[in-house]
Amino acid sequence: MTELTLPENPFRQGIDLRRVPEPSTLVIFGATGDLSRRKLLPSLFMMHKQGALPSGFSIVGFGRRPWSDADFRAFVKESLDDSPGQQPTRDVWSGFEQMLFFARGEFDEPEAYGGLAARLAEVDRQRARTGNRLFYLAVPPSGYPLVIEGVGRAGLGDRRGGPDIARFDAAESNSPARVLTEAGWARIVVEKPFGHDSPSATELNRQLQAWFREDQIFRIDHYLGKETVQNILVFRLANGIFEPVWNRNTVDHVQITVAEDLGVGTRGPYFEETGTLRDMVQNHVLQLLALVAMEPPTSFAASAVRDERAKVLGAIKPLVGKAVDSDVVRGQYKSGFIAGDPVPGYREEPGVSAESQTETFVALKVFVDSWRWAGVPFYLRAGKRMPRRATEIAIQFKRPPLLLFGDDPAREPEPNVLAMNIQPDEGITLKVGSKLPGPTIDIHSVHMDFRYGTSFGRRSPEAYERLLLDSLLGDATLFSREDSVQEAWRFVDPIEERWRERGAAPMAFYEAGAWGPKEAANLIAREHWAWRRL
Ligand SMILES: NC(=O)c1ccc[n+]([C@@H]2O[C@H](COP(=O)([O-])OP(=O)(O)OC[C@H]3O[C@@H](n4cnc5c(N)ncnc54)[C@H](OP(=O)(O)O)[C@@H]3O)[C@@H](O)[C@H]2O)c1
Structure with missing residues (x-):
């Protein structure tokens, strides 16, 4: 040389x-x-x-x-x-x-x-x-x-x-x-979007692989570049106390919310062809689920982390046919108010059909067929025109086995919840029961809080800063591999297929500024739980 x-x-x-x-x-x-x-x-x-x-x-x-x-x-x-x-x-x-x-x-x-x-x-x-x-x-x-x-x-x-x-x-x-x-x-x-279903994703991979090797291809999901998202694995695996309780023995259920207060704005024509299931769930929501539910990798090498992410996405139990009717809610916003201001309904937005069947909200109940998570429901919801922009993962733990504090519901401890806020206020909160000061035993929930903004005294880099840097370095850990993308479409495709079969029937409407339609509340209420108020 x-x-x-x-x-x-x-x-x-x-x-x-x-x-x-x-x-x-x-x-x-x-x-x-x-x-x-x-x-x-x-x-x-x-x-x-x-x-x-x-x-x-x-x-x-x-x-x-x-x-x-x-x-x-x-x-x-x-x-x-x-x-x-x-x-x-x-x-x-x-x-x-x-x-x-x-x-x-x-x-x-x-x-x-x-x-x-x-x-x-x-x-x-x-x-x-x-x-x-x-x-x-x-x-x-x-x-x-x-x-x-x-x-x-x-x-x-x-x-x-x-x-x-x-x-x-x-x-x-x-x-x-x-x-x-x-x-x-x-x-x-x-x-993103990487295809609009499994065949189109396969075709896009084929086009890429005609000119690039897999190690040259970086499929971006900017959620993976967010600090709190990266912190999910660190939090789980760098702290001895969490991993032992991260399973079906102690976890009652998991809730993942990706809420936007914005509507479709000028992106009506694009969104009409896409909908929330493809636009948010296929990528961001399932990637968050993968990081929560994956097995610990054997190292932090890109291939080891990506292997585990792909494996857990492959273990999500598919929702097919009637299971879609019972465990998926498909919603669309009507006119309403956001922060006190009136906003139009989805069908009145520019570039949107007056009879549009495109969903702006989805709620799902899914299971991960793995030893660790057997029987633990994961409730997922994503939507537009919700009261505020908020992305959160909440792990709700089972109640203690014995209620020692009497029959009075005021004395019954609420379940512990570990909430990871991805945006806008990146941080982690653990809800624990504590005795209220006084002569009686009354239990109140208190929060142990960690905020990125105040704890480290330095800004978190923008997701795109991190991902651009990683792609320049050739580090693919935070990018989606072909198999993960395919597994995510494998889950989404049968839901889209069922909706196509049933036409307009399953659409549930909600007012702009609400946390989705009542059907979404009913989905989780079947297990006597409620969506978290964010
Ligand atoms: N915007 C976001 O926040 C966001 C977030 C996540 C992912 N994405 C993804 O990022 C991609 C880009 O989104 P965007 O919102 O930036 O779209 P956009 O605003 O429509 O920009 C498209 C760009 O492509 C150029 N372009 C379109 N057709 C062209 C042609 N035939 N020849 C040369 N240039 C052409 C446009 O040039 P002109 O300016 O000359 O029209 C413009 O620079 C999409 O895949 C989207 O899904 C966007």
Whole structure:
């Protein structure tokens, strides 16, 4: 290998060397879209501000607008200015600005990918000189096959056959900067939704695997990048007291809620084709369930963690035919009030049919067929236009075996609940019974609280910051593997099929601003429990 010298050492003081990626170029397809503007660009800027990006790092926006680099830079600056708490100072912005480039093209224009390849080579010569590339598909799902094919045909996916470009050797980072010539890596990040059912997910995997190996593919579910979600496993496995009670012997049931106060907004046409089951349950809710219910992995290596996640998703008992009628509630919001303001019903939203049968709310009762969880119901609910935005996992434990405090219900202890708040206030609460001060034994519930915001005195990184960093590092632990995606569709498909068979019959309506329809309350009331008030 030929040795070259880099202008500066990309590793700076005060940064954990193990978590600094190699110099590389990120290509954002759909760089002018909502996801890019609200999430990706602000996250990248924050990473830059904190020194988490290597020097020589570049961002190439790919889009159909007739823009120059300067236009793209102005767009990024405007996006950051609109982003709360992100207004860049002149110094930090000028460093970030130099990373930004634009390549013009339509997704279905084959020559655009040749142009992109040329632009990448040029940017690479100026900056990273590594050939490392991360392609991010921030595009509508209909664009995935076009972009995957375009990137593949332009030879951008297979870096083994790529040009001889310099790669920085991290092992040499303490000696004068050195680079070794070699083709760099290529990875691709695919946004959700990953297909709309099992056959379409299989087809999307086939398209990806025609050009990329599985270890180059990063299927994103941004919930997995949230601190509290990552903390589920740490909490379970780094504390000796929890894992022994994490099973059917002590757990009565589990509740998982993913509630949004927003309606569909401008995304009516997209949502009409999707619905809450596919949009929220197939990915976020089932991934949360997997982290709660999975067996401890043998290590924290990506493959070990992903094996266990896939196994537990495969163990969810399918709901088929009449079981769907009894254990799944399908709801849609009507007009109502959110925080005192009137809001329209789903069928009055722009781009939504006046007879729409698309669900904006789902509640389910599911079981995990495993030794650990046999007989323990998992109640799942997700919905739009609920009273507030809240994502929570609650483990409700069984009552003590003997009630020693008399027949008076006031003296009966409430069950212990361990609640993990994923958003908006990331933290963990344990509800325990305690004696009320005084001469009698009256039991009241008190909360032992841990809040991320106050306990560590530092902000939690945005999920996208973590996931972008991991994909640049090649760490796939927090991304979905092909088998997990397939297992999730295996669960969802028969529910969709049953709904199609039954047409409009099972729709349950709720007023905007309520915690879902009464049928959802009835689902859990069958076991004499109630959904948690969040
Ligand atoms: N937005 C979110 O918060 C969010 C959250 C989770 C997942 N996602 C997923 O992320 C992906 C992108 O969502 P989004 O909300 O950012 O969508 P979006 O706002 O509609 O943006 C789509 C982007 O693709 C570009 N585009 C569309 N057709 C094109 C074509 N034929 N040639 C070139 N460029 C084209 C658009 O360019 P123009 O600007 O020129 O139209 C725009 O940059 C979707 O898969 C979505 O499901 C989004």
